[in-house]
Amino acid sequence: MINGLPGPMATAAAESCLRKGLDLCPVGLTGPTVAAGTVTVRAGGREQAVALRPAAEGALPKVARELRELGPVICVDYTHPTAVLGNTAFYVEHGLPFVMGSTGGDRKAQDELLGGGHMCVIAPNMGKQIVALQLALEKLAADFPGCFDGYALDVAESHQASKADTSGTCLAVVDTLAKLQGPASPPFPPSAIKLVRDRESSLAFGVPESSLSSGHAHHTYRLTSPDGSTRFELQHDVDGRGIYADGTADAVRFLGRQIERGGESRTYTMIDVLEAGALE
Numbered sequence: 001m002i003n004g005l006p007g008p009m010a011t012a013a014a015e016s017c018l019r020k021g022l023d024l025c026p027v028g029l030t031g032p033t034v035a036a037g038t039v040t041v042r043a044g045g046r047e048q049a050v051a052l053r054p055a056a057e058g059a060l061p062k063v064a065r066e067l068r069e070l071g072p073v074i075c076v077d078y079t080h081p082t083a084v085l086g087n088t089a090f091y092v093e094h095g096l097p098f099v100m101g102s103t104g105g106d107r108k109a110q111d112e113l114l115g116g117g118h119m120c121v122i123a124p125n126m127g128k129q130i131v132a133l134q135l136a137l138e139k140l141a142a143d144f145p146g147c148f149d150g151y152a153l154d155v156a157e158s159h160q161a162s163k164a165d166t167s168g169t170c171l172a173v174v175d176t177l178a179k180l181q182g183p184a185s186p187p188f189p190p191s192a193i194k195l196v197r198d199r200e201s202s203l204a205f206g207v208p209e210s211s212l213s214s215g216h217a218h219h220t221y222r223l224t225s226p227d228g229s230t231r232f233e234l235q236h237d238v239d240g241r242g243i244y245a246d247g248t249a250d251a252v253r254f255l256g257r258q259i260e261r262g263g264e265s266r267t268y269t270m271i272d273v274l275e276a277g278a279l280e
Ligand SMILES: NC(=O)C1=CN([C@@H]2O[C@H](COP(=O)(O)OP(=O)(O)OC[C@H]3O[C@@H](n4cnc5c(N)ncnc54)[C@H](OP(=O)(O)O)[C@@H]3O)[C@@H](O)[C@H]2O)C=CC1
Pocket: 003, 004, 005, 006, 007, 008, 009, 010, 029, 030, 031, 032, 033, 034, 055, 078, 079, 080, 081, 083, 086, 087, 100, 101, 102, 103, 104, 123, 124, 125, 126, 127, 162, 241, 244
């Protein structure tokens, strides 16, 4: 069940699911400004229609009834920061396993709704190579905590102007880098992340014109020693949405396998999916 159509990320995820041989649920939740209707998803020589249902509170019981008639589904959520908690509550109330790529929600409140026992994958980044990079940084921080103590962090991220929130990926990477820094490092609150959203600044940041509005994620993280003599830079630049979409379809299959073999009902991350060898 793809929720967030006809948004660009939900569309890319639906296409990747089709290409990877998964079937789309014929109904999906959509946002408040989207007219009711049907979208046709085409990819990999296949085509399936999805009827859009408003995610408004009053309309949800009817959607839940439709889903009960359709049989088991796994939901994919690429919606909006403001939709994260409401959609999570819907998935929990109706026992729907889900893969959530939507960022910007209140993660603590979301965990409270999940209660630690709901089958889902939640990750701010579904791109295999970026997940691998996150895992490598986590391992570095576990092996050498504080080895960048005293180093100052400087972070900038550019995305399409329509992006509502600070990059969830960026926030997660900053959390990991904080473990590599130490008490002598200057504090780096999330508000210190430089958000690049306007055309001229994104072009100056190296974003190709063709990716400005169609979707991009260019991230740069810099660590500088206290005397300025030593600098480290980590950069990942993604144009388009293909790598997240492919990881999403892999996460759906991962959850499907967990359900089939009676795996633990809990919140998985994309690092779990990567470690299970499920990211193609
Ligand atoms: N984890 C990952 O790898 C990635 C995560 N993302 C995240 O995915 C999310 C979606 O990105 P993107 O497609 O660019 O966003 P857009 O805002 O362009 O599209 C979101 C779509 O979801 C709709 N929507 C809003 N509320 C709901 C709801 N309650 N239920 C169903 N649909 C709803 C919107 O409708 P309306 O316009 O009416 O609000 C819109 O059609 C963002 O949070 C982004 O950060 C993006 C890329 C990768």
